[in-house]
Amino acid sequence: MSHLLRRQGWVLGLFALFVVLFIVTRLIQPAYGSNDFGSLVRAVLPYAFAVAAQTVVVIAGGIDLSVAAMMALTSVTAASMMAGASEEYALFVVPFVLAMGLVLGALNGLLIVVTRVPDIVVTLATLFVLQGAALLVLDAPGGAAAEWLKALISGTVPIPGLPDAIDAWLPKALLVLAVCLCIVWIPLRRSRLGLSIYAIGSSELAAFRSGVPVKRTRIIAYALSGLFAAMGGLALTMSTGIGAPIPGPYLLASVAAVVLGGVALGGGKGGLLGPIIAVFVLRLVRTDLTLLAIDPNVTAIIEGLIMVAVVMFGAFITMRGRQ
Amino acid sequence: MSTSAITPPPVPLGRRVKRFMADRPLVPLLILLVVLVVILQILRPGIVNERWIANTIKFAIPLAILAGCQTMTMLTGGIDLSVGTVATMSAFIMATQIVNQDPAVAFLLAMMPAVLIGLVNGIGVGVFRVHPLIMTLGTSLIGTGCLQVYQRTVIASGAKIPDFLAWLGTGVTRLPEAWVPSEPARQWLADTGIGFAFPNALLLYVPVAALIVFTLARTGFGRLLYAVGDNEHATRLSGVRYWQVITALYITSSVLAGITGLLYIGLIKAPSLSLAEPLVLPSVAAAVIGGTSIFGGRGGYTGTVVGALILTVLTTLLTILQMPEGARRMLFGLIVLFVTAAYLRIVEER
């Protein structure tokens, strides 16, 4: 129990913060109900996947600047493929786009390992390349999404026997998020591969000496990041019904949520749950600011300030850790 | 000092070429520039004329100054992605404040956010050791937010481009032909259509460029930029305080970006909230092409200037070839990756 508390203390604290913020939201706007919660989750969805993508790479001791661009590319690819196509065709589009994310992510990792150029430079370059590719696929927001895909994240999960009042608080989007993340993360976390990802982020030398294939593990970490980013791209298309080639503000948000979620920027520490809760916290702050009738642009500034402060705090902690 | 000549051991040609490229990046760059111009001339005979040259220079100058910001930050192993936002902010504030403010006051107001963002960047990178890329990206998002709020407050009063900036940005001054000393040269200039005009922006740019070159080569601050980027630990042992250098650097970079914004608004003449944003990526690419190492410690501004010219000509070429914006971005990204990887190989050779 004490282990759990010590290790998950940060996550529990974050969760408590989320609950407090939720209560604050109810105080500001007593009418804030299950519908609003549903739209919060839908807004969180792409951010959550972006954060998951960043988390895997940061745990492995790297950083991925191309997350947002990867989401834009996968989103426009999905939207343009589904435009005018049949509902069934989307059954093919989804795995295709996911595979695309996986491969492009692996390419990121491969470039880092082969060229030995630092991850931050390589992913900056791929950021440009993926952005350009997204513009080639669609030069303006457009495309379409299959109806069943859109339906997948709207509404609530009907669970027979559960009173509606509770059922209403279980938006489908939350289920989709949980399923997508768990399907990848839970088997990974327990496997030797998952341990290897933590190992190379924690201490590359110790990992090498423990017999971990450092290069291969790094490539896989980036591939997983690509996979999560592709999920994020799909989530974007699902929630908006179109694809937009210009990347959203997901990069900085993902880095900030990773730091806020208790994952050290040096690598090796933390889990996926913390950053995901952190995203909910950050989004809820935005909701509160909006409910307080603050100019949305001012909200953007406050949000930016919070993110920069969090990143500075994280860097400060990392620096302290090194000394 | 010993000056006795020794016969160097025979070096394979490939390595010699690499070393030459590393030592004198300017020569292959100039060749590349000429090649691009020649290709352009072949594709569109007669395009290279007085107007085209003036235009190319006019558009290359804002890019070249922003690339100067990248050069200086990259020398220390950093990068400044907030230059686009800073330039946009200065331009927008200038254009709106000039409506009912004294030009000098408007100028000071326009430069204020530049100094502030530079300061925050410098403290974030120098004191808290945030990666410069993340830090400058963050401040640029905040800056954009601030600009949007600001736009609301001035929406009623409108905006105008000060005549002076328009003159500086787009104006061309014709030199008396007699100033060109030799008759054959005059004849050649007239025949080829290059002519005797020069863009007014050069009046601002030449001193700025000279100042950057001088700072990097002949001042203590410039020395430290190179040294910090090459080996931060060594500078620490020599008594250099990292945060001082970095803070001063990012403020300088931001101020230069602010000035670029003023020049750019005179050129584009349409204040918008994403005015200089499209220049950010090319500014990084120009510095990288110009031979400045993204890892720090190596490079210079003259290469960057040629890099900016190359990119401007390349953009014209790509436009003529009707290459879409997306492909252009991909190309720039690949250039950055390729040049960095190649540079790494050259360094490892030794």
Add this chain to the structure above:
Amino acid sequence: MTTSPLLDATGVAKNYGAVAALRNASLSVLPGEVHALMGANGAGKSTLVKILTGAISANAGRILIKGEARDIRSPAAARRAGLLPVYQEPSLIPDLDVLSNLRLTGTPVEPFRAWVRELGIPDLDIRDTARDIPLAVLRVLDLARALAVEPDVLLLDEMTAALPANLAEKVLEVVRRQGDSGRAVIFISHRFVEIAALCDRATVLRDGETVGVVDIVPGVEEKIVELMLGTRIVKTHIAARTAEQKAAPAPARPRIAVRDLRVGTKLADVSFDLADGEVAGVVALEGQGQDELFAALAGSIRPSGGTIEVDGQPVKFSHPIDAIRAGIAYVPGDRSEALAMQRSVRENIALPFSAALRNWGPIPIRRERAKVLSAIERLQIDTRAQGEVQRLSGGNQQKVTIARWIAADARTILCFDPTRGIDVGTKQEIYKLLRELAGNGKSVLFYTSELEEVQRVCDRVIVIFGGRVVDIFTVEEADEPALMRAAYGLPRGAEADIGILADPSSPSATAPEPTP
């Protein structure tokens, strides 16, 4: 003995560029023996270990394991071949708990637990994160993890360093039994006491070559010291110093007075003086706290206790600039730490000039040039390739790091192994320079890993072992065998006899402080 060796490495060589780290090393370990691998600093021990464990690959040589030629390309391959190392820095992943660390390496849990108990840690919680476990325990866990997979050859690098006495005892016991059970152990140690108590044979390396394999019998350490030093054992006579080279008469007040200096667990209660006009040597085996001593004096790290006085004034350095302002300059041993490799000789020498904020403006080119040139001339730096320091030879690079502080006119220079890996001619020049500096009234603190340098350069020698000053010699007393013995913690003047070696309570055999 006729049994075939478990591990047999012959003719192993490794070059780093033009530098040969290993020339012709061999190591043969029989089943059932504990085999010591010995050699002075830089003899190639660590390179050989890295090759055997797959961290780097050799340029030449043959490695047989159980009579079978194996190409060990990675630590994983070494593991499969039955060769397991335990390094000085534990290789458990700091951010994973012990159980995950076991899973990562495929180590069975129950044998591991049994070994941990055996090694004297009864109350281990395997859900503890490695980072939270004290270093000493972590090293023992690392050993237990290796033992749990029953390796044929166990390679222990300074296994008892940083272990408190009770744990060290258990470890030695287990290692001994490992040998008795027919497996083999390669044991790397600086402690003669342990080697005498534990090992059957020893392989001695010098300058990248195996120079001897000896059976451990009483009195053998004299022979081992001899082998490690090679022909240099011949007592060098101090060249009579000319009057101008003699140390200036010592002033009443020392230039630097260090009292009870402590740095973490690395350095404990170090006290000594450094006077104007003297070169004080520091001699220590690798990692005995000398790095921390120099870093603390240079303002790079903050000491955790004790005082440093400069010219009678107590000082607290928080940044190297504070030390530089007090006239103390640090020349690190690793040249790549001190030089901006892609910049010119001139910029490197002039670097301290620009450090202060007020000197950020235009550089007074002529004045700088004069200062730099005079420093270059004084050190006779070969400036043919002065455009980039990285194109200079190692010796010239080292001269540049010193020239910087001559140009800046520092009063005290802390030289950390300045002659490592440079040619003989340059070494001579550096010796001469250091003497000249002392002659001009400057003071020099000079750590060296080459004992023969001591009598050429120093006026006094401070010997550090296990983070403490164990002896201070005058130059006349400081011949190589005496220094070597002192550096290994053997008391001065004692004849090598079994009594000292067998008695772990003798002062020379005290284990270092247990880590908290």
